[in-house]
Amino acid sequence: MTLEQQIDMQIRAGGPMSVATYMGLCLTHPSKGYYRAREPIGSKGDFITAPEISQMFGELIGFWLVNLWQQMSEPKAFTLLELGPGRGTLMADILRVACRAPGFRDALHLRLFETSPPLMAEQQARLEAYEPKWLQNFENFDEGPVLVVANEFFDALPIRQFIRKPDGWHERQVGLVDGKRAFGLSPTPIPAEAMPEAVSDAEFDTMLEVCFGAAEVTSQLAKVIAGHGGSLLAIDYGYAATRTGDTLQGVRNHAYADVLEAPGETDISAHVDFGALANVARKAGLATQPLATQGEFLTRLGIGERAAALARANPGSAADIEAARARLVNTDQMGNLFKVFCAHSPGLMPPGFIS
Template identity: 80%
Template sequence: MNSTLTLAQQIDLQITAGGPISVATYMGLCLTHPTKGYYKGSDPLGAGGDFITAPEISQMFGELIGFHLVNVWQQMDEPKSFNLVELGPGRGTLMADILRVACRAPGFRDGLKLKLFETNPALTVEQRNRLESYEPQWLENFEQFDEGPILVVANEFFDALPIRQFIKKEDGWHERLVGLIDGKRAFGLSPTPIPNETMPSAVANAEPDSLFEVCFAGGEVMSRLAKVVAKQGGSILAIDYGYARTQTGDTLQGVRNHAYADVLEEPGETDLSAHVDFGALAAVTQEVGLAVQPLATQGEFLTRLGIAERAKALAGANPSSASDIRIAHERLTGKDQMGDLFKVFCAHSPGLNPPGFTA
């Protein structure tokens, strides 16, 4: 396809030539098109980007995850070699904060094999600059692990994977598609119904016009990771906005310049995401024998790990920053901010008791 065309023009040409495309195909093109996708462009994070993630708000977030990971590593009898993996590491801020704390534990740094999975070239450069001393390796797939247990961290990773959407009608479920009406991108439905019995039992009795989302890409990623963790030992920690049990509802959203935006406008310039079905991810991990902790809110998780005490210590050591630290604490844990919106999921080898999930 002509590389001089904008991504919007390329998508419209594809629809014109081949007909409407699935929401997953549209989302995949918008986010990961090889040259014009959102995650192939410049740094989307921070005040100058489209959104700010928890690690960019405060060092406390990564420090407490570092404590969590060290605790799990110690429960595994401090293996002499292990893989520490981050999916979508952003600027490397989270991992830098994790390792600053974790490497204080004797033996952790010595056994560390740092693996990063990233698709944004600009962010890869920042990760290299920030984490170079830890000799990171960038993954191209989820089979490139060294011997030893695997500790996986994924903060705001699964929400960006493409979803498919289905809407219930009298004759069954119809897939939601992106097509063109009078030359403008618009949602429509596939004319071919999908029988009710092929859908998860959780949505079997859904009301007419209910919308159901499924993230096959997320299930595939989690399945691959879970199989390796089940074989080599370890844990998978995922933090994202989402829900505990499979349900209906339209959660696809676009964000541009820190404000909500139409998902069909400015493809490649708008961040697209959807809430994560943690119930589906839990089922995938349990199928291969991993244990799953009760889903926690981010506020609960960080509070159990001691964020209040850490905030107090930081404020005491930095009195001039006390107000900023208090605001960051509230932003990360407040029920009306990130505290309840974001959930924390953990699947792990049986016998481990990862901290942060029980009071």
């Protein structure tokens, strides 16, 4: 039985399901989910992430991590955790640079959080020299600070969608109409006072997206960081403060696709509410930096200088290096779309942000 058939059968048996339930099944079904059965990243997949565009992305984050490690007085043991490490490309670039700092490699405990067996195999192949271990939860960490990196992780966590009507907010659901999957609304209203204050004056038919999974992950990690010291660096498309609007999207074969079609074969994601994550982190006792665009962050870290150095060392590839730099930082490409979020132990001064 295909995932498509399973979802339709579940709807017929139990009624319409929330967008979060549908998204979770599509992405992480134990055997047929998008991230369990496919290799989604790269030219053979459905999308290309920043680390796949240029080594400069990971190298600069490597410098960033060394800077924080040094600010913490170069602890003799620390955990470096990546959420959703993809093919291991980002972490390989990070560690190639970071491990040049004396003492960094010896202190490193590399941990990865991943659900895709095909990607775990690639991560093992690329990162074997660093003795990685894969985590199933965020409960047990070795002694020392915890530095967390998450690139395009939070956007894939299932969201719930709500639409305001005269009698309150109604949750958007996925059901069947004439045998085909379609969006509809739960008949049971949720009182306006139960929703975030930021949308208290929202007009009728306005949509609000809420990602409880992102808040829970952030809460768990913030508590760990508050107890051990360290930071969380997250790079994703999103916004700085809670707002309304529909950002749910599907991508298949490097093109936008209907999220209700081809479940398990389509990448589904939504923009991240970094304002909500910042509130969660601060409640746990962490400090947060003003949200930066990817272009601003990488430029402040010196991507222009790094690109120039690479071009001098590889003159035959100078045009490609400049094209990659532009794709990562230009406002009409990835530079403005992607945002950089940082929550950290009070007292640290993460580079790349303007306080």
